Structures are given as C-alpha cells and as structure tokens.
Amino acid sequence: xxxxxxxxxxxxxxxxxxxxILTTAAELxxxxxxxxxxxxxxxxxxxxxxxxxxxxxxxxxxxVYEAVFTTTDxxxxxxxxxxxxxxxxxxxxxIDEFSAPAAAAALPGLLADFAAAPELRATIRSAFxxxxxxxxxxxxxxxxxxxxxxxxxxxxxxxxxxxxxxxFRLGILGEPASPRLARSVAGIAAKGIEAR
Amino acid sequence: xxxxxxxxxxxxxxxxxxxxILTTAAELxxxxxxxxxxxxxxxxxxxxxxxxxxxxxxxxxxxVYEAVFTTTDxxxxxxxxxxxxxxxxxxxxxIDEFSAPAAAAALPGLLADFAAAPELRATIRSAFxxxxxxxxxxxxxxxxxxxxxxxxxxxxxxxxxxxxxxxFRLGILGEPASPRLARSVAGIAAKGIEAR
Amino acid sequence: xxxxxxxxxxxxxxxxxxxxILTTAAELxxxxxxxxxxxxxxxxxxxxxxxxxxxxxxxxxxxVYEAVFTTTDxxxxxxxxxxxxxxxxxxxxxIDEFSAPAAAAALPGLLADFAAAPELRATIRSAFxxxxxxxxxxxxxxxxxxxxxxxxxxxxxxxxxxxxxxxFRLGILGEPASPRLARSVAGIAAKGIEAR
Amino acid sequence: xxxxxxxxxxxxxxxxxxxxILTTAAELxxxxxxxxxxxxxxxxxxxxxxxxxxxxxxxxxxxVYEAVFTTTDxxxxxxxxxxxxxxxxxxxxxIDEFSAPAAAAALPGLLADFAAAPELRATIRSAFxxxxxxxxxxxxxxxxxxxxxxxxxxxxxxxxxxxxxxxFRLGILGEPASPRLARSVAGIAAKGIEAR
DNA sequence: ACTTAACCGAGACGGTACGTCCAGTCTTACT
DNA sequence: AGTAAGACTGGACGTACCGTCTCGGTTAAGT
Numbered sequence: 001x002x003x004x005x006x007x008x009x010x011x012x013x014x015x016x017x018x019x020x021i022l023t024t025a026a027e028l029x030x031x032x033x034x035x036x037x038x039x040x041x042x043x044x045x046x047x048x049x050x051x052x053x054x055x056x057x058x059x060x061x062x063x064v065y066e067a068v069f070t071t072t073d074x075x076x077x078x079x080x081x082x083x084x085x086x087x088x089x090x091x092x093x094x095i096d097e098f099s100a101p102a103a104a105a106a107l108p109g110l111l112a113d114f115a116a117a118p119e120l121r122a123t124i125r126s127a128f129x130x131x132x133x134x135x136x137x138x139x140x141x142x143x144x145x146x147x148x149x150x151x152x153x154x155x156x157x158x159x160x161x162x163x164x165x166x167x168f169r170l171g172i173l174g175e176p177a178s179p180r181l182a183r184s185v186a187g188i189a190a191k192g193i194e195a196r
Numbered sequence: 197x198x199x200x201x202x203x204x205x206x207x208x209x210x211x212x213x214x215x216x217i218l219t220t221a222a223e224l225x226x227x228x229x230x231x232x233x234x235x236x237x238x239x240x241x242x243x244x245x246x247x248x249x250x251x252x253x254x255x256x257x258x259x260v261y262e263a264v265f266t267t268t269d270x271x272x273x274x275x276x277x278x279x280x281x282x283x284x285x286x287x288x289x290x291i292d293e294f295s296a297p298a299a300a301a302a303l304p305g306l307l308a309d310f311a312a313a314p315e316l317r318a319t320i321r322s323a324f325x326x327x328x329x330x331x332x333x334x335x336x337x338x339x340x341x342x343x344x345x346x347x348x349x350x351x352x353x354x355x356x357x358x359x360x361x362x363x364f365r366l367g368i369l370g371e372p373a374s375p376r377l378a379r380s381v382a383g384i385a386a387k388g389i390e391a392r
Numbered sequence: 393x394x395x396x397x398x399x400x401x402x403x404x405x406x407x408x409x410x411x412x413i414l415t416t417a418a419e420l421x422x423x424x425x426x427x428x429x430x431x432x433x434x435x436x437x438x439x440x441x442x443x444x445x446x447x448x449x450x451x452x453x454x455x456v457y458e459a460v461f462t463t464t465d466x467x468x469x470x471x472x473x474x475x476x477x478x479x480x481x482x483x484x485x486x487i488d489e490f491s492a493p494a495a496a497a498a499l500p501g502l503l504a505d506f507a508a509a510p511e512l513r514a515t516i517r518s519a520f521x522x523x524x525x526x527x528x529x530x531x532x533x534x535x536x537x538x539x540x541x542x543x544x545x546x547x548x549x550x551x552x553x554x555x556x557x558x559x560f561r562l563g564i565l566g567e568p569a570s571p572r573l574a575r576s577v578a579g580i581a582a583k584g585i586e587a588r
Numbered sequence: 589x590x591x592x593x594x595x596x597x598x599x600x601x602x603x604x605x606x607x608x609i610l611t612t613a614a615e616l617x618x619x620x621x622x623x624x625x626x627x628x629x630x631x632x633x634x635x636x637x638x639x640x641x642x643x644x645x646x647x648x649x650x651x652v653y654e655a656v657f658t659t660t661d662x663x664x665x666x667x668x669x670x671x672x673x674x675x676x677x678x679x680x681x682x683i684d685e686f687s688a689p690a691a692a693a694a695l696p697g698l699l700a701d702f703a704a705a706p707e708l709r710a711t712i713r714s715a716f717x718x719x720x721x722x723x724x725x726x727x728x729x730x731x732x733x734x735x736x737x738x739x740x741x742x743x744x745x746x747x748x749x750x751x752x753x754x755x756f757r758l759g760i761l762g763e764p765a766s767p768r769l770a771r772s773v774a775g776i777a778a779k780g781i782e783a784r
Numbered sequence: 785a786c787t788t789a790a791c792c793g794a795g796a797c798g799g800t801a802c803g804t805c806c807a808g809t810c811t812t813a814c815t
Numbered sequence: 816a817g818t819a820a821g822a823c824t825g826g827a828c829g830t831a832c833c834g835t836c837t838c839g840g841t842t843a844a845g846t
Contacts, residue, residue, distance in 0.1 A: 010821030011811040017823075035312055038801055049824045054803070112308035115368045116229050124369060157380055160369070161361040167368075168360030172311045173320060184353055188388030195387035206790025207842045213792080234832060245793045250834065402795030403837045409797075425704055430827055441798045446829070504700035507760045508621055516761060549772055556756030557749040564703045564755075565712060565748070576745050584780030599815070599817040626806055637819045642808070785846100792841065802831080810823065815816105 013056070020046040021053055025067035030102045034064065034109030061113035061120060068106045069128065077138045083148055084190035086139040087162075092182040094132060094166045099177045107171035133159050153193055162189060209252070216242040217249055221263035226298045230260065230305025257309035257316060264302045265324065273334045279344055279390065282335040283358075283382035290328060290362045295373045303367040329355050349389055358385060405448070412438040413445055417459035422494045426456065426501030453505035453512060460498045461520065469530045475540055475586065478531040479554075479578035486524060486558045491569045499563040525551050545585055554581060601644075608634040609641055613655035618690045622652065622697030649701035649708060656694045657685075657716065665726045671736055672778035674727040675750075680770040682720065682754045687765045695759040721747050741781055750777060
C-alpha cells in the first residue's frame with residue numbers, strides 16, 4: 001500500500017483548540033441539551049473562532065457525536081460461560097454507555113440529526129454500532145465453540161434489537177436504567193435465539 | 197364526573213382552519229422533513245395566521261404528532277392462533293405505521309423533541325404507545341386462554357423492545373422495511389417469552 | 393390624482409422603534425465612525441431586532457443617510473443683495489451642515505458606499521443635493537432680477553464645484569471649517585461666473 | 589544628515605513578490621471594487637502569503653493607494669500662454685488621472701479609508717496632491733512672469749477646489765468625464781482669480 | 785338591533801442562531 | 816530574515832425562525 005503522504009503545508013492545526021472544542025461541546029450539551037446548544041456558544045466558551053469549528057466538523061451533529069462518543073469503546077468482550085450471561089454483560093455495557101450524562105443529553109437530538117442527513121446515516125452503522133457489533137460476533141463465536149446451538153443468526157438484526165430497545169428506553173423514553181433491564185432484555189434475546 | 201363545561205363565548209374556532217393546518221403540516225413535514233419545517237411555513241401555506249396555530253398547539257412537536265398520527269390506530273387485534281403469528285402481525289402493523297411517508301419523515305425529529313421536553317415525554321407512552329400496548333395485552337390474554345405458557349411477562353418491556361427495534365431500523369437507520377423483518381423480530385420475541 | 397391607498401394589513405410598524413433606530417444610528421456613527429458602526433450594534437443599543445432594521449432600510453448606507461441628513465434642510469434661501477454675498481451664505485450653510493458631528497463622522501464612508509452602489513448613486517443628486525440646488529437656483533434668479541449678468545450658467549456644475557470643494561476640505565482632508573473659507577470659495581465662484 | 593543605513597540582515601525582500609502584489613491589487617480593485625476586494629484574495633491571486641503583504645503595507649488603503657497611483661505623475665507642466673489655458677490642461681490631467689479604470693474603482697472607498705484614519709489623512713496632501721500642487725504653482729509663476737495679475741492667491745484653496753470638484757463629479761457622482769468639463773471648471777477658476 | 789368576546793389573517797416585534805467572510809496575527813517548514 | 820501556506824481569534828454580515836403582539840375585521844351567542 002502506497003500512502004500518498006502529502007507533506008502538510010502551512011500552519012498545522014492546533015491540537016489544543018481541537019481538544020478544547022470537544023471538551024466544551026460535551027460540557028455544553030450536558031448542561032443545556034442538544035437542541036439548545038449552539039456552535040457559537042461552544043466557540044465562545046472554548047475561546048475559539050467559529051471558523052475553527054467549521055473547519056473540522058461539518059455541523060453540530062458531527063461535533064457532538066465525536067465529543068460524546070470518543071471515550072472509545074474499550075469495553076472488554078464479555079466471557080461468562082453462557083450465551084445469556086455474555087449478552088447480559090453486553091447489554092449492560094450499552095446501558096452504561098448511553099446513560100452517561102453527556103450521552104443521555106445528546107442522544108435524542110443527535111439521532112434525529114443523523115437520521116435526517118443521508119450522508120450521516122451510514123456513520124451510525126459504521127462508527128456508532130461497529131464496536132458493539134464486533135463484541136456481539138465474538139460472543140456468538142464463543143457460544144458456537146462451546147457447542148451451544150446458535151443457528152445462522154442474523155447478527156445485525158439481533159444487534160439492532162438490543163441497541164434499539166436500550167436506546168428507546170433510555171434515550172427516548174428517558175426511563176431510568178434499572179438493574180434488571182439488562183438481564184430481561186438479554187434473557188429474551190438469548191432464549192429467542194437458542195430456541196429457533 | 198361533573199364536566200364543568202364552561203359555555204364558550206365569542207366566535208367559535210374555525211374547523212376549516214383546524215383541518216387545513218393539520219393537512220398542511222403533514223404535507224410539509226413529508227416534503228421537507230421535520231427539522232426544516234417551520235410553523236411560519238405551515239401558516240403561510242394553510243393561509244392561516246400563526247396565532248391560529250399557537251392557539252391550538254403548543255409547538256411544532258404537538259402539531260406534527262397530531263397531524264401525522266391521527267389515522268387513528270384502527271388496526272385490528274391480530275388473531276392467528278399462535279403467539280408467534282399474532283406478534284408477527286402486530287410487528288407488521290408497527291412497521292406499516294412507521295413506514296408511511298409522513299411518519300417516516302416526522303419520526304426522528306418528533307421523538308427527539310418529545311424526549312427533550314419533560315412535559316411531552318409522558319405523552320409517548322400514554323398516547324403514542326397506548327394503542328399498540330392494548331393490542332399486545334390482548335394477544336397475551338388470548339395466548340393464555342389457549343393454554344400457551346406466557347409467564348408474568350413484563351409487557352411494557354416487550355412492547356418497548358418491539359417498538360424500539362422497529363423504530364431504530366426504520367426511523368434512525370432508514371433501512372427498508374423488508375418483509376422478513378416482522379417475522380424475525382416477532383420470532384425471537386415469541387420464543388424468548390415462551391422459553392422462560 | 394388617484395392615490396391607490398392600499399389598506400395596510402397586519403400589525404403596523406412601530407414608530408417608536410423607527411425613531412429609536414435612527415437616533416441610535418446617529419449616536420453610534422458619531423461615536424465610532426461609519427466603518428466601525430455595525431447594524432448589530434445599532435439593533436442592540438436601540439433594543440430592537442436586526443430584522444426590524446433590515447425591514448426598513450436595505451443596509452448601513454441607507455440607514456445612516458436617513459439618520460444623519462433628516463434634520464431636514466430648513467436653511468433659508470440667502471438674500472444679501474449681491475450674488476457674491478448670497479453665495480457666501482450658501483457655502484456657509486453647506487459648511488455648517490457638513491461640520492455637524494454626526495455628518496462629519498458619516499460623510500466619507502457614506503459617500504463611498506453610495507458611490508459603490510449604482511442604485512444609490514442617483515440618490516446623491518436627487519436627495520442629498522436637491523435642497524442646495526434649489527437654493528442656488530433661487531439665488532441665480534434673484535441676481536438676474538437685480539440685473540446682474542448671470543449668463544446661462546450650468547448650475548449643476550457650479551453646485552458640484554461648491555459642494556465638492558467643501559466636502560473635500562472638510563470631509564476628506566478633515567481641515568477645520570475656517571471662517572474665511574466660505575468667503576474665499578464663494579468669491580472665486582461669483583467672480584468667475586460674472587466675468588464670463 | 590546621517591542616513592543610519594542599517595545593514596539588512598537575513599534574506600532580502602523579494603522584488604518580484606512586491607510587483608506581483610501591486611499588479612494584482614490594481615487588477616482586483618478594478619474588477620470587484622474597493623470594498624469587495626480583500627487582502628486575502630490579493631495574496632491568493634498573487635501567489636503570495638498574506639504576511640508578505642502586511643510586512644510592506646499597513647493595510648488595504650495603503651496598498652491600493654500605491655497600486656493605483658504609481659503611474660507617477662509624470663504629466664508635464666502645461667504651458668499654453670494663458671492662465672485659463674494652463675488651468676484647463678491641468679484640470680484635464682486630473683480628470684484623466686481619476687478616470688482610469690483602476691482609479692475610478694478605487695477612489696471613493698480609498699478616500700473614505702484615508703479620511704477615517706488620522707494617520708493617513710496627512711498623506712493625501714503630502715503625496716496625493718503634491719504633484720498637482722507643484723504644477724499649479726508653476727502655472728501661477730508663469731502667469732506672473734507674463735505680467736498677468738495673479739494676486740497673492742491661496743493656492744491650496746484653488747487646488748482643493750479643482751481637485752474637489754473633479755473628484756466629486758467623477759469619483760462620487762460617477763458622471764462621465766465630459767470633454768467640456770475641464771474648460772468649464774478651469775474657466776470659472778481663472779476668471780475668479782483674475783477678477784479679484 | 786346591539787353588545788360582547790373570542791376568533792381570524794397579516795405581518796411587525798425582540799431575540800437568537802445560523803454559516804460565511806474578512807481582518808490581522810501566528811506558526812509551520814523551507815529558502 | 817524572508818517566504819508560501821494556511822490555521823488562529825474575533826467579529827460583522829444578512830437570513831431565517833421562534834413565539835408574542837397588534838392591527839382591522841369577522842362571527843357567533845346573549846341580550
């Protein structure tokens with residue numbers, strides 16, 4: 001592979017400005033909510049020109065997405081010994097991720113903007129869901145290796161079901177993240193898959 | 197119950213204006229999307245003053261909700277003889293409802309506004325989900341009457357799971373409403389419930 | 393004459409807002425100068441929305457013109473008994489008008505904007521110069537009535553000469569309005585005209 | 589006088605860049621007008637860094653002034669044998685200078701910026717008017733040498749009058765440079781001076 | 785028939801955010 | 816030290832909406 005590696009010309013972008021914008025965006029979205037957060041306010045509080053924001057992100061949706069979901073999914077792939085147990089851990093990870101204050105404040109408006117912009121829609125699957133999808137695939141592989149009957153299951157559908165359920169409960173309905181939620185959701189899914 | 201029934205004084209509200217606003221709102225949201233639709237544009241196209249809108253609805257979210265989801269859920273309660281069959285029909289009803297052009301255009305933004313406004317959040321369960329919830333309860337009752345083992349299932353959770361999954365696939369991801377979707381989603385749910 | 397007299401519809405424009413904008417514009421242009429004055433600042437200080445300004449004036453030039461040159465040229469037509477005397481008074485009137493603090497601050501930038509906008513250029517003659525032109529014509533008429541030889545003089549040229557000279561000295565060069573200036577300028581013009 | 593003559597250290601300034609900037613500035617001001625011309629655009633088209641401009645000129649006004657009025661007044665001092673004739677030639681020289689496309693495009697905005705900046709105001713007399721002032725003085729001297737009565741005339745005032753008139757007609761009003769203009773303007777001035 | 789009161793279309797109101805542009809400065813690597 | 820490139824802060828631009836308010840005028844019900 002030939003990396004073109006064009007020599008960068010001119011003044012390089014300021015990493016401190018970059019970081020300040022992201023931090024401020026996460027703060028403001030948490031304080032005021034997605035709709036009420038303006039890029040002008042982010043610029044002012046981060047002591048940055050508006051151009052410096054628009055130079056890096058195309059708009060509010062992209063900025064907030066990066067600001068809120070950059071705690072980079074380093075969650076470990078669960079390994080509890082059973083499919084149901086693994087799924088429970090996985091669902092709990094989703095719950096934790098979506099329950100963080102900034103995420104909870106950002107999610108509904110963010111998803112609406114992504115849904116409305118065709119060019120951003122693809123990002124949801126490719127960036128937002130990708131880490132969880134990988135973890136789910138690992139969980140399934142391990143289940144098969146254990147000899148559990150996991151039929152050729154449509155893993156995208158299962159993932160959408162888990163994510164959609166959690167997102168709807170927490171993001172849209174705003175229900176509290178009850179501790180039983182992960183077990184219930186994972187329970188139905190696990191039994192539903194195994195019984196097919 | 198004593199309905200206070202204060203006699204209305206002055207000129208009664210114009211029913212034609214009411215209808216024109218709802219029709220226009222549904223049209224505009226379909227054409228331009230939820231975010232890009234302004235109440236000023238609705239007023240102008242409906243040849244109505246802005247106040248005439250604000251006198252009846254508190255804002256965009258409430259107006260669009262009424263404009264788009266007034267085809268009043270007259271869907272029949274499914275009765276196919278099996279829990280899985282009934283759920284499949286029920287899920288297909290949800291899919292149809294959410295796939296209508298106006299609904300598809302309105303849903304993401306609408307849910308975001310509802311989620312962001314605490315006083316509207318409750319409306320989602322009480323108005324948006326209520327009809328489907330009733331149908332689901334009927335389906336469960338019928339299953340129990342047939343002797344199928346339906347444990348004391350958390351019906352809210354099942355409903356949120358079905359709705360959340362469908363909404364996420366269609367509304368957020370914008371995936372086409374494949375004909376197999378209803379069967380797959382209902383299948384997992386039915387098996388998951390029965391196997392508990 | 394048939395005045396079309398279209399019935400005004402909707403809320404009438406607020407005369408107090410109108411006045412507040414003009415007053416504030418005159419203040420700000422005097423304080424900060426034409427170039428540094430922003431319509432946003434005018435709106436903020438007049439406690440008025442920016443739209444309320446743009447609804448009435450097309451831009452900074454038109455607003456400042458009206459704000460600064462509305463003290464309506466009520467200067468009397470001079471009548472001293474000689475052409476030179478009359479012209480001296482007339483030039484002094486120009487000097488006084490252009491020396492007022494707001495006018496002095498506004499003139500150079502204002503004329504530049506007018507000159508740059510073809511649709512505004514005509515306004516200079518038709519509005520800005522018209523009152524002085526009328527006074528000059530009266531002075532010439534009176535001179536002829538007295539029997540002074542005032543050949544078929546190009547009055548536009550004489551006016552442009554007087555105005556251009558005064559404007560250049562005061563507005564562009566910023567020289568102080570010396571008391572001898574009016575006499576010198578009028579003297580050359582009067583002798584020049586009579587001697588032809 | 590001791591010219592300090594500090595030995596220049598480091599890389600000397602690029603004369604080609606200097607010329608390219610001036611040429612481009614003259615082009616752009618002619619194409620787009622003074623107000624719409626940005627130094628960034630000049631830099632880009634001249635393939636030069638913005639700093640290279642700011643290192644040599646303090647801003648738009650100084651750059652455009654040098655770019656447009658560098659045809660360095662090499663106009664010959666007129667010598668027609670009469671004061672009126674000489675003045676006519678002199679005024680025509682002014683007209684020609686101000687009618688050039690770049691000058692016509694630059695003048696109104698340029699004068700406004702000069703007028704607004706106290707430190708630039710002096711430049712108008714010392715640089716912009718100086719050549720014409722010298723020519724005018726020569727014309728007067730010659731007239732006196734011929735025995736024409738040229739009283740101790742305020743030559744600054746006469747010059748301001750000629751320049752102000754021409755500038756106002758061409759630069760501000762944008763009137764075409766009619767061929768009779770020079771004769772009329774010079775005629776009034778000559779007669780006005782002689783008759784005193 | 786006359787009053788009363790809420791309705792109506794139209795559009796102006798104060799305010800806020802948008803996304804773009806420019807000024808003038810600064811920071812790279814290179815010459 | 817000068818250079819091209821381009822990022823930096825700051826701020827104005829003119830537009831679009833929001834939700835409210837203010838007109839003149841309309842439409843009933845209650846007198």
